[in-house]
Amino acid sequence: MDRALELAALAEGRTSPNPLVGALVLDAGGQLVGEGFHAAAGQPHAEVGALAQAGERAKGGTLVVTLEPCCHHGRTPPCSEAVIAAGVARVVVAMADPDPRVAGRGLAQLRAAGIEVIEAVREAQARSLNRPFLHRLATGRPWGILKWAMSLDGRTALPNGVSQWISGPEARSWVHRLRARCDAVIVGGGTVRADDPLLTSRGQRQGEPLRVVLSRGLDLPDQAQLWNTALAPTLVAHGPEAPAQGRSRLERLGVERLELAACEPDALLEALAARGCNRVLWECGAELAAAALGQGCVQQLAAVVAPKLLGGPPARTPLGDLGLERIDDGPELKELALTRLGPDLLWNLEL
CATH class of the missing domain: 3.40.430.10 (Dihydrofolate Reductase, subunit A)
Structure with a gap:
């Protein structure tokens, strides 16, 4: 998760109105096989980039991501669907997405598909990284x-x-x-x-x-x-x-x-x-x-x-x-x- 947070920070100042998000994929044996981060609004989300890099090696593996995968259609398709289609066995998330279009529904979709979900890993660091985004949503x-x-x-x-x-x-x-x-x-x-x-x-x-x-x-x-x-x-x-x-x-x-x-x-x-x-x-x-x-x-x-x-x-x-x-x-x-x-x-x- 520390590495995923580092990846997310690479796009600081370029993703608004979206948050900063980083992701990586470990194969079933725990080897790093894919990394990605959201580079700018309208460009692929972090999960999609990491899964694309991992390819078939993502099956049965673990996705580590700094923010709950989105489950709505915006400029890009829902990330939750891409995660399910990739066949990962586990998703580790730093924090839930407070955006009302997501707000837990992305994680619920993953669990409904039989994927193990682990939450709140490095949550404080993830919230600190996205403090401007969270502040805008709240105020x-x-x-x-x-x-x-x-x-x-x-x-x-x-x-x-x-x-x-x-x-x-x-x-x-x-x-x-x-x-x-x-x-x-x-x-x-x-x-x-x-x-x-x-x-x-x-x-x-x-x-x-x-x-x-x-x-x-x-x-x-x-x-x-x-x-x-x-x-x-x-x-x-x-x-x-x-x-x-x-x-x-x-x-x-x-x-x-x-x-x-x-x-x-x-x-x-x-x-x-x-x-x-x-x-x-x-x-x-x-x-x-x-x-x-x-x-x-x-x-x-x-x-x-x-x-x-x-x-x-x-x-x-x-x-x-x-x-x-x-x-x-x-x-x-x-x-x-x-x-x-x-x-x-x-x-x-x-x-």
């Missing part, structure tokens, strides 16, 4: 990561607004890898105006994540790197109050536009979940970051701290007002990891 929103880079004195820019580069090349490369694991990268209109960001993974994955701008007034520049949709897709989301002039500008630029019921982080994440996003990255300014935190749209923090002193107004900080009156009222954070990235330190924290 109707993608898993949100809020990332920022700041100086040792807590500033995200100089008093004149210059912010490139606070962190070093190692930290910036790490951010590119982080983007590659996400389905969308979100900023506000202020970040587009101030920084003209590119927001790509710099080729770390095939098919760049969706670049999203949440803008109330659509007062966006005519020229911006984000408008080059040949490089990566871009979506501009706004509320019903957005002016007609701004809407027309986006249409002229050929950028996709989405009207939300309200120009708020929670409404945006519900719309992104409907598009199949499992995990999103907030790379926004202080006010939008505070709003995203306040509306429960952030589950994880990634804070890069550079050994630099910038000084200047306290407003040049990663977060806007959280409305706190006592220090103990702040969000409770759990440390996941503290990592050195060249001269910088990365705090990975979970809410």
Whole structure:
């Protein structure tokens, strides 16, 4: 199962809206004869790939898979039928699939066909691997990561607004890898105006994540790197109050536009979940970051701290007002990891 989990992780960032799944097949004598993982939505599932590699040697053997085989027709046929047809004697599963289209029915089909089913092997690890997928199913929103880079004195820019580069090349490369694991990268209109960001993974994955701008007034520049949709897709989301002039500008630029019921982080994440996003990255300014935190749209923090002193107004900080009156009222954070990235330190924290 540890090997199956390793296989599943190979496709991180590429399977949404599907989960990460890895599988392997042992023949009747316990020898490894097939491996597979779900590489992308619409491509064969892990079980099918492993069974195809095993061929006739799967008969009487064991299938080890990180998630309950599906039993419904989607972009691909039901995996449960393929498992039964392969003639395996045993299926070992890390966790049941909470998707209501499956939810135990896949395992029931296997048992009804006379296959021995063993459940909950490395279940905690499997759930951790698919935490974004499970979070979307449970809440109707993608898993949100809020990332920022700041100086040792807590500033995200100089008093004149210059912010490139606070962190070093190692930290910036790490951010590119982080983007590659996400389905969308979100900023506000202020970040587009101030920084003209590119927001790509710099080729770390095939098919760049969706670049999203949440803008109330659509007062966006005519020229911006984000408008080059040949490089990566871009979506501009706004509320019903957005002016007609701004809407027309986006249409002229050929950028996709989405009207939300309200120009708020929670409404945006519900719309992104409907598009199949499992995990999103907030790379926004202080006010939008505070709003995203306040509306429960952030589950994880990634804070890069550079050994630099910038000084200047306290407003040049990663977060806007959280409305706190006592220090103990702040969000409770759990440390996941503290990592050195060249001269910088990365705090990975979970809410």
